[in-house]
Amino acid sequence: MTKRGRRLGAVAGAALLTAICASGPERPQAVSTASDLGPLPADRYRYAPRDYQRSQRAEALLVRQCMAEHGHRDFPLDPRFPSDPVVATAVGTDYGVLDLASARRWGYGWDPAEQVVSRPKGRRMTTAEYAVLPACDTEANRRLMRGIDIGRDWLYATTRAAEVDKAVRRDPRLRAAWKAWSRCVTEQGFTRYSDPVAAYTDGVWARGSDGNTRHTRRERATAVADVTCKRRHHTAELWHAVRAREQAADIARHRDRYTAGLGALRTYRANIAEVLRSLGRRGADAPR
Numbered sequence: 001m002t003k004r005g006r007r008l009g010a011v012a013g014a015a016l017l018t019a020i021c022a023s024g025p026e027r028p029q030a031v032s033t034a035s036d037l038g039p040l041p042a043d044r045y046r047y048a049p050r051d052y053q054r055s056q057r058a059e060a061l062l063v064r065q066c067m068a069e070h071g072h073r074d075f076p077l078d079p080r081f082p083s084d085p086v087v088a089t090a091v092g093t094d095y096g097v098l099d100l101a102s103a104r105r106w107g108y109g110w111d112p113a114e115q116v117v118s119r120p121k122g123r124r125m126t127t128a129e130y131a132v133l134p135a136c137d138t139e140a141n142r143r144l145m146r147g148i149d150i151g152r153d154w155l156y157a158t159t160r161a162a163e164v165d166k167a168v169r170r171d172p173r174l175r176a177a178w179k180a181w182s183r184c185v186t187e188q189g190f191t192r193y194s195d196p197v198a199a200y201t202d203g204v205w206a207r208g209s210d211g212n213t214r215h216t217r218r219e220r221a222t223a224v225a226d227v228t229c230k231r232r233h234h235t236a237e238l239w240h241a242v243r244a245r246e247q248a249a250d251i252a253r254h255r256d257r258y259t260a261g262l263g264a265l266r267t268y269r270a271n272i273a274e275v276l277r278s279l280g281r282r283g284a285d286a287p288r
Contacts, residue, residue, distance in 0.1 A: 155265070
């Protein structure tokens with residue numbers, strides 16, 4: 001790491017840690033979501049939810065154009081497959097559960113009534129269309145990735161995430177914070193976990209294929225203790241500060257590669273914008 005990288009990382013981490021310590025035992029505003037903690041240095045280098053939404057739209061337009069060129073002129077933008085696939089949902093979290101009200105009611109899961117499952121709105125594609133789809137998917141992806149060195153530059157920050165996370169998990173202050181949180185949880189009569197993610201992902205909660213849990217009394221009580229102890233010890237805030245410091249250091253250490261990765265992401269966004277301008281104006285559902 002360069003001296004500049006160490007200095008930037010230390011300043012970023014120390015500033016937030018100082019704010020945490022100065023806040024006293026009660027914070028004026030409790031952390032209920034990861035976004036409450038603020039942005040991280042690597043965020044600007046990463047694929048964002050808006051990128052995904054726009055890319056899905058652009059890809060659908062490109063696929064529809066390709067299908068028309070293969071003789072399927074009424075192919076819908078959002079088709080159903082010939083047979084409906086079984087969908088499993090992967091559940092991830094950066095800091096475990098954070099919202100106390102949600103923990104009280106849903107434990108490590110969520111309200112099934114509020115779960116939004118994206119289902120295709122178009123008609124079911126035919127067998128003949130389905131046979132052509134893989135080639136059109138490949139062509140659409142090639143168009144959106146035009147001008148990008150996929151092997152070197154694409155989503156470089158994401159490829160570094162695992163290494164950065166290892167550094168975060170080795171941080172002595174964070175390990176001490178996890179121990180304090182774990183001790184707090186066990187003192188309330190619950191299982192000893194190494195860290196909040198271990199509690200969130202415990203197999204005993206029996207997540208289904210949709211990622212939701214059973215919301216048992218034990219699960220909900222554990223989740224409440226989990227959140228209470230996070231708030232008492234400012235676990236998420238310190239964790240976020242360590243992540244910020246390690247990300248800043250990694251960016252400084254690999255500045256050229258991060259910059260190239262950001263350039264690739266901007267090229268990708270420009271490709272999407274061009275497709276949406278050229279094909280999107282023809283209408284969302286108009287046949288080709």
